[in-house]
Amino acid sequence: MRKPHRYHSLKKLKIRQDWSRWSLYSIAKLQRPNLGRTYFQQKWDAKAASRAYHGEVIREKKWKRLFKRSIPAVVPMDHKYLARHDGSEQAAGRGAGADRNEEQKDPQMTPYMQMTYWPIERRLDTAIFRSLFASSVRQARQFVVHGMVKVNGKKVPYPGYLLNPGDMFQVEPEAVMFATGAPKTRSAVARRISAEKKAARGETRTNEPKDQEPSIAELAAKEKRAEPTHTELKTSMQEIMTNVDEVLTTELKAKDKQKFREFRLSVKKAIAKWKAASPETLSTLDAQFSFLKEQLAAKTGTAAPSGDAEPLFSEEDQAKLKKAFDKLKEKAEYDAQWNKRDANKPYLTPWRPRDYMSAFAFIPRYLEVNQNICAAVYLRHPVARPGLAEVPTPFSYETGQLAFNWYLRRR
Amino acid sequence: MAARRDEEKRAQDAKEEDASLPPETTEDLRPFPMNRHFRSQPVLSEQLREAIYNRVAKDGATVALASVEFGVSNERVGAVVRLKQLEKEWVAQGKTMALPYSKAVLNMLPQTPYIDPSLPENRGKRPIPHESINDLIVHPATRQQLFVPVAESRQFTRVDAGKAFQNDLLPADDRIPHPELVQAERELAAGLSHEERLRLAEKRFAAIQEKKKAEEAQIQAELASLKTVPKRRWDFVFQDVSVEHAGKDGRGLKGVGWRYGFPHEDRKKGQVKIPTKIEA
Numbered sequence: 001m002r003k004p005h006r007y008h009s010l011k012k013l014k015i016r017q018d019w020s021r022w023s024l025y026s027i028a029k030l031q032r033p034n035l036g037r038t039y040f041q042q043k044w045d046a047k048a049a050s051r052a053y054h055g056e057v058i059r060e061k062k063w064k065r066l067f068k069r070s071i072p073a074v075v076p077m078d079h080k081y082l083a084r085h086d087g088s089e090q091a092a093g094r095g096a097g098a099d100r101n102e103e104q105k106d107p108q109m110t111p112y113m114q115m116t117y118w119p120i121e122r123r124l125d126t127a128i129f130r131s132l133f134a135s136s137v138r139q140a141r142q143f144v145v146h147g148m149v150k151v152n153g154k155k156v157p158y159p160g161y162l163l164n165p166g167d168m169f170q171v172e173p174e175a176v177m178f179a180t181g182a183p184k185t186r187s188a189v190a191r192r193i194s195a196e197k198k199a200a201r202g203e204t205r206t207n208e209p210k211d212q213e214p215s216i217a218e219l220a221a222k223e224k225r226a227e228p229t230h231t232e233l234k235t236s237m238q239e240i241m242t243n244v245d246e247v248l249t250t251e252l253k254a255k256d257k258q259k260f261r262e263f264r265l266s267v268k269k270a271i272a273k274w275k276a277a278s279p280e281t282l283s284t285l286d287a288q289f290s291f292l293k294e295q296l297a298a299k300t301g302t303a304a305p306s307g308d309a310e311p312l313f314s315e316e317d318q319a320k321l322k323k324a325f326d327k328l329k330e331k332a333e334y335d336a337q338w339n340k341r342d343a344n345k346p347y348l349t350p351w352r353p354r355d356y357m358s359a360f361a362f363i364p365r366y367l368e369v370n371q372n373i374c375a376a377v378y379l380r381h382p383v384a385r386p387g388l389a390e391v392p393t394p395f396s397y398e399t400g401q402l403a404f405n406w407y408l409r410r411r
Numbered sequence: 412m413a414a415r416r417d418e419e420k421r422a423q424d425a426k427e428e429d430a431s432l433p434p435e436t437t438e439d440l441r442p443f444p445m446n447r448h449f450r451s452q453p454v455l456s457e458q459l460r461e462a463i464y465n466r467v468a469k470d471g472a473t474v475a476l477a478s479v480e481f482g483v484s485n486e487r488v489g490a491v492v493r494l495k496q497l498e499k500e501w502v503a504q505g506k507t508m509a510l511p512y513s514k515a516v517l518n519m520l521p522q523t524p525y526i527d528p529s530l531p532e533n534r535g536k537r538p539i540p541h542e543s544i545n546d547l548i549v550h551p552a553t554r555q556q557l558f559v560p561v562a563e564s565r566q567f568t569r570v571d572a573g574k575a576f577q578n579d580l581l582p583a584d585d586r587i588p589h590p591e592l593v594q595a596e597r598e599l600a601a602g603l604s605h606e607e608r609l610r611l612a613e614k615r616f617a618a619i620q621e622k623k624k625a626e627e628a629q630i631q632a633e634l635a636s637l638k639t640v641p642k643r644r645w646d647f648v649f650q651d652v653s654v655e656h657a658g659k660d661g662r663g664l665k666g667v668g669w670r671y672g673f674p675h676e677d678r679k680k681g682q683v684k685i686p687t688k689i690e691a
Binding site for chain 1: 570
């Protein structure tokens with residue numbers, strides 16, 4: 001179905017199945033249905049609002065045929081209770097005037113009416129969206145149509161394929177990374193600014209006298225500059241700084257952290273006064289850091305220079321810090337291998353999740369997802385259980401009830 | 412269950428010390444503020460998935476056993492093993508996995524941690540159950556309320572209640588995914604000795620294995636009855652059919668081929684061609 005005009009209208013808020021800021025806003029603005037009008041009006045509004053979210057790509061007639069008035073539900077059982085009672089205890093003594101036990105708590109209500117749209121959750125495109133492999137149902141649908149999705153190892157080009165319990169579906173990892181990653185293209189404003197900057201840079205370059213030979217004085221100055229420039233100093237110090245920051249975020253004991261914090265503070269100060277920085281300060285800081293590292297690298301108490309320097313860390317702490325550094329190294333290697341900058345990718349690299357994704361991140365229990373290979377298994381149909389309905393719907397219970405009543409076709 | 416998970420989470424956060432955010436509340440785990448009946452429920456952590464896979468694929472535990480041990484439903488155990496198997500194959504083939512994506516998504520979701528019993532700090536701790544493993548499906552026949560007059564002197568049990576709803580409806584004890592737990596508990600309540608219970612459990616296990624073997628044999632026999640002719644691109648598979656399958660009126664469900672007076676409707680308008688089932 002074609003995307004309707006004003007898909008996200010700010011005048012008439014509609015919640016859509018996508019991870020956009022518009023949907024987030026509409027979810028935040030959603031209110032309980034206005035119950036002061038005729039029953040037909042209430043039902044109509046509930047149906048309109050909920051159908052804009054559930055199966056918006058399906059035609060109304062198709063959905064009407066898909067609708068089922070029987071809703072799957074389960075009740076969790078306690079095997080110990082089942083083993084020790086045969087069920088007759090529930091009625092025991094009732095005829096003799098025994099009333100029901102007041103201490104017994106009533107089980108929670110089973111929200112059947114939030115399950116009106118459960119058949120739609122069976123659809124392949126919706127299941128892909130629910131397993132967080134696509135940023136909207138329309139995108140999931142496109143993936144299916146474009147042949148990027150396999151069900152039980154076979155390519156399935158039908159977004160309307162109704163998954164059966166036990167079906168495994170796979171989406172191309174590249175497609176998933178594209179769908180869930182931050183987009184590569186920048187906003188129009190950012191693009192304009194960067195274009196202006198580029199133009200300005202080009203101008204200065206053309207204005208520069210190009211073929212002039214460097215004067216002797218300049219050459220002499222260059223010869224002298226064997227020691228690093230201030231900019232170089234600053235970047236190298238910043239590098240050290242980030243290293244320390246990363247170490248601090250991993251698990252460490254409080255004492256080690258204090259030491260590192262002091263060290264970081266000194267680096268910070270040095271950066272603040274970077275214009276006055278001389279190679280000596282850097283070398284000392286660097287020396288400090290490498291000393292710390294050496295201390296860590298030294299295998300518990302063998303190579304540590306115990307005579308001249310006071311032992312900074314206990315053996316236990318050393319092991320911990322070593323672990324932290326190893327973790328750091330591993331992470332750096334991992335980033336270099338799996339999440340490197342690559343201009344050929346259709347998404348922003350290094351990969352990061354797109355904006356607003358975390359607000360929509362949940363995986364319903366009827367799916368079991370393996371994110372590494374971008375595959376998921378549809379375990380069973382979504383069910384209602386006491387206090388919980390598994391169909392993810394943003395609407396209130398009343399809306400669900402009204403929509404269900406609309407499709408009962410007794411209006 | 413949730414309390415222990417929170418506790419575990421808090422301990423993890425305390426380890427990281429300057430985790431700036433407090434642990435999430437139930438309110439935070441509700442992605443839709445209007446819907447009080449939907450929660451973002453925890454997913455299995457990577458370590459837990461690995462542990463389940465190892466238990467089933469390496470140690471050879473049955474799915475039901477792993478399900479009880481980890482507090483994960485039967486279907487989920489099967490799915491985890493299947494997906495992990497595929498993941499290992501990918502690693503062996505050197506395929507590129509979506510690791511940055513996986514990391515980011517798992518960070519966004521609440522997780523059920525794995526309590527590794529081999530670690531010294533976890534001694535005596537039980538695993539955190541992921542979900543209820545004994546879910547009883549609400550049978551359509553039980554949806555209506557029944558008023559059955561019963562004599563006061565009669566012991567009206569779950570079995571009788573099932574029969575009152577529908578003649579062949581089994582009691583809950585037999586319809587839950589882990590009836591063996593009920594059986595074991597019953598034996599415990601009956602005061603049987605450990606050896607006796609062990610013997611009974613082994614007997615049950617043997618019976619299950621026998622049944623499984625028979626099913627497997629039947630599948631093999633069915634496959635053997637097919638005649639396969641391998642060709643360059645496709646294999647031709649021939650299956651024995653009988654003309655009689657079409658039945659007296661020629662419209663039997665098992666009948667094959669075109670039959671006189673029975674029109675094919677597959678070219679008609681509105682005929683859905685989407686498959687309803689895809690074999691694994």
